[in-house]
Amino acid sequence: MTSLVSARNVSKTFGSLRAVDDVSFDIGQGRIMGLIGPNGAGKTTLLKAVLGLTDCEGNLSVLGLDPFRQRKELLRHISFIADVAVLPRWIRVNQLLDFVESVHPGFSRDRAKELLSRTKIRPKSKIRELSKGMVTQLHLSIISAIDAKLLVLDEPTLGLDIIFRKEFYGNLLNDYFDKERTILITTHQVEEIENLLTDVMFINDGRIVLHASMDALPERYVELMTSGENAERARRLNPIFERDVFGKKVLTFEGVGRDQLHGLGELRTPGIADLFVAKVKGAAA
Amino acid sequence: MIGNQVALIRRELWEHRSIYVTPIVIALIVSVMTMTGQVLVSTIDKAVDIAILGATNMGEKERSIAMTVLLSGVSSVLILAMWVLTIFYSLDALYAERKDRSILLWRSLPVTDAETVISKLLTALVVIPLVTFAVIAVTHLVVLVLASIWLSVRGANVWHLIWGSAPLVDNWTGTLISMLALPLWLSPFIGWFLFVSAFTKRSPLLVAFLPIVILPMLEKSLVGTTLFFEAFFLRSGTIPLFGGLSTGEILRYDTHGLRIDGEVPSGLLSLLDLSGFFGSPSLWLGLVVCGLFVTAAIYVRRYRDDS
Numbered sequence: 001m002t003s004l005v006s007a008r009n010v011s012k013t014f015g016s017l018r019a020v021d022d023v024s025f026d027i028g029q030g031r032i033m034g035l036i037g038p039n040g041a042g043k044t045t046l047l048k049a050v051l052g053l054t055d056c057e058g059n060l061s062v063l064g065l066d067p068f069r070q071r072k073e074l075l076r077h078i079s080f081i082a083d084v085a086v087l088p089r090w091i092r093v094n095q096l097l098d099f100v101e102s103v104h105p106g107f108s109r110d111r112a113k114e115l116l117s118r119t120k121i122r123p124k125s126k127i128r129e130l131s132k133g134m135v136t137q138l139h140l141s142i143i144s145a146i147d148a149k150l151l152v153l154d155e156p157t158l159g160l161d162i163i164f165r166k167e168f169y170g171n172l173l174n175d176y177f178d179k180e181r182t183i184l185i186t187t188h189q190v191e192e193i194e195n196l197l198t199d200v201m202f203i204n205d206g207r208i209v210l211h212a213s214m215d216a217l218p219e220r221y222v223e224l225m226t227s228g229e230n231a232e233r234a235r236r237l238n239p240i241f242e243r244d245v246f247g248k249k250v251l252t253f254e255g256v257g258r259d260q261l262h263g264l265g266e267l268r269t270p271g272i273a274d275l276f277v278a279k280v281k282g283a284a285a
Numbered sequence: 286m287i288g289n290q291v292a293l294i295r296r297e298l299w300e301h302r303s304i305y306v307t308p309i310v311i312a313l314i315v316s317v318m319t320m321t322g323q324v325l326v327s328t329i330d331k332a333v334d335i336a337i338l339g340a341t342n343m344g345e346k347e348r349s350i351a352m353t354v355l356l357s358g359v360s361s362v363l364i365l366a367m368w369v370l371t372i373f374y375s376l377d378a379l380y381a382e383r384k385d386r387s388i389l390l391w392r393s394l395p396v397t398d399a400e401t402v403i404s405k406l407l408t409a410l411v412v413i414p415l416v417t418f419a420v421i422a423v424t425h426l427v428v429l430v431l432a433s434i435w436l437s438v439r440g441a442n443v444w445h446l447i448w449g450s451a452p453l454v455d456n457w458t459g460t461l462i463s464m465l466a467l468p469l470w471l472s473p474f475i476g477w478f479l480f481v482s483a484f485t486k487r488s489p490l491l492v493a494f495l496p497i498v499i500l501p502m503l504e505k506s507l508v509g510t511t512l513f514f515e516a517f518f519l520r521s522g523t524i525p526l527f528g529g530l531s532t533g534e535i536l537r538y539d540t541h542g543l544r545i546d547g548e549v550p551s552g553l554l555s556l557l558d559l560s561g562f563f564g565s566p567s568l569w570l571g572l573v574v575c576g577l578f579v580t581a582a583i584y585v586r587r588y589r590d591d592s
Contacts, residue, residue: 053392055588075395088300088387095299102292103394139390 002029004150004182005050010058011206012045019045020056021206027199029149030179034193035186036276037203043186046203047154050184051080063149076105079143080152087135089128093121100142112145115171133160140168144176151176153185157192165189169196190273200272204280218269222258224251226265234264241278252278289396293404294412300381301374304413308420311366315359315424320431348450353553356456359428360421364464367417371409371468375478376489378405379582388586398587402479406579409475414464422457452553459553463526466562470524473571476578483582484589520571526562 005027012020020042027033037043049056052067052074060067065074087096093116100107116123119137127135140156157165173196177183187193200217202210212220224234231249235242237260239251252270253261261267270278298304379402382388391401429451433443468475481493501514562568 051393072395072397075393080393082389082393086386086389088382088385088390090300091296092299095296099292099296100394103289103396105395 003027004029004063005184006059006061007050008059010046010049010056010060012042012049012054012056018206020049022058023203023206023208025201025208025211027182027184029182031198032177032183032185032196033199033201034190034197034272035184035201035203036190036272037186038280041203042206043203044154045206047080047152047184047186048082051075051078051082051152053082077148078150078152079106079146079148080154081139081143081156082154087127087139089126091127092123093125093127093138094123096127096138096142097123100146104146106147107142108145108147112141115141115144133164136160137164144171149181151181151183153183153187155187156185157187157189165192169193172196190276191271194272197272202276202279209279210275217275220254221270221275222253222256222261223268223270223274224253224261224265225249225268226251230264234261237261241282243277250274252282289400290404290407293396293401294408297378297404297408297412301377301408303370304374304408305416305420307366307370308363308417311363312420312424312427315362316427316431319355319359319428320435323432323435345450348446349452352447352451353456355428356425356451356453357460357553359424360456360460363417363421363424364467367413367464368467368471370417371413371475372478373490374413375405375409375475376482376493378408378479378482379586380482380485380489399583402483402579402583402586405479406475409479410468410472411465414468418457418461418464421460425453425456455554459557462554462557462559466526467524470526470562470568470571471520472575473578476575476582480578480582480585483585520567524562525565525567526558527556 003026010023048054052071055068199213227248240254241252437443482489485492504513
């Protein structure tokens, strides 16, 4: 596995606030990494550092380049949406395509046209005439038409309806993604991308609280739904988190074998959202 | 690098349509005013209308000077508008993209901050003057055509009186040179405006002009000197391009009435003193100040974190 993004002891401070606190990780080629964290956890700061939009301490290398100092070179090989709905309102769709075509060597206008032909967006329209959803569709179509080794999406579907969100992720997986490409994505709607991801990374208070491949999760984590006497016995195995669901207790375990919990209740692999809550709240408790 | 500049400057023209809309609108107004002026004047006094353009009782040289004055009058209105436009453009150039957050899109593409800021500087220094000049040249032709129609209706020989004595090539060359020289002379202001538009969180106009007004006042009351006043206000009026000739000397009023001084050079080009302009230390000092402000603007765009 070649490492596309490599971070060693990366930190970023704003005054006394450590937005990213001594973080180390690797993202391999051909992976889809989900970066999950609450607001203010440092997700966006970390993404900005990866994209060369902000300077940071420590060693950070993206495609073998220093993102902040070799930003222009890096941006030829990656594409990203820093935030949705930031297309300038005065520009026309075809002007925007002209501009991207002339500054980005990896942009395929034909591909963008093909993607746009599936929408109601007309080339002569000005951005101000488009709905918020259409602006996002346009932005996503443009970056999807860039032949990039790394695609970074920060909350790409914020404010879009569910039909478009499903369609977008479907297209991302079917049309865009292949073994050569790597995707780094953040979103609050974790459930929607759960099946898409190959890797997941949780970040809280600037620190990584979990970094694992999706395949490894069932081995490391297990959720037990139980009640009464059994719950009491299960607690002795040191669950990392406990919550109530319909009068029953749900206990989350890390590194506890399923055979040890056998017979104590219903076992299953926790979903990412539940696991996230367990890791973040469990650590705080 | 050059390909990117072309794309970036084209983007400036898409965004700031006022770069060509403003001069066109003003040119239309000037053309209408010139025409109504001619008609109005000639209804008052039959001799006067011809004094403006192609008077028969003038020699070739006087007619040519009168023509230069008319053409330059049209130019100066548009050049004044150009300077106002340049101020507003420079103050908006790096501010609007932050206000509408589109900077996040621009910075997601493989274009450096230096390339972007330089494209905006080039727009202010070169593109706006060239666009305005094109409008001026067309306006000159329109004004002369309108005058020709008016005069030929009154039975004058316009080919001889107007087109024969209109020093167009001379006037256009001189105008173009002055228009490219003026922004260079005022470049420290342009650099300052770009810098303000890169850093200010609100009202760039106010932030840019407050120090220009307050610093000279402070200096005068605290130190008693007028260095800032001279740098800010005298600079705009004393461009060392015109060999010290003031337009007041062209028209003479004496016992023979109002007349044009026959001693002044008839063309605009011969008034220009390029070696004086490029030899002026003030020009080069100004360009250095402009360069410092532009570097600061690039630095701010690169290192600021707006999140």
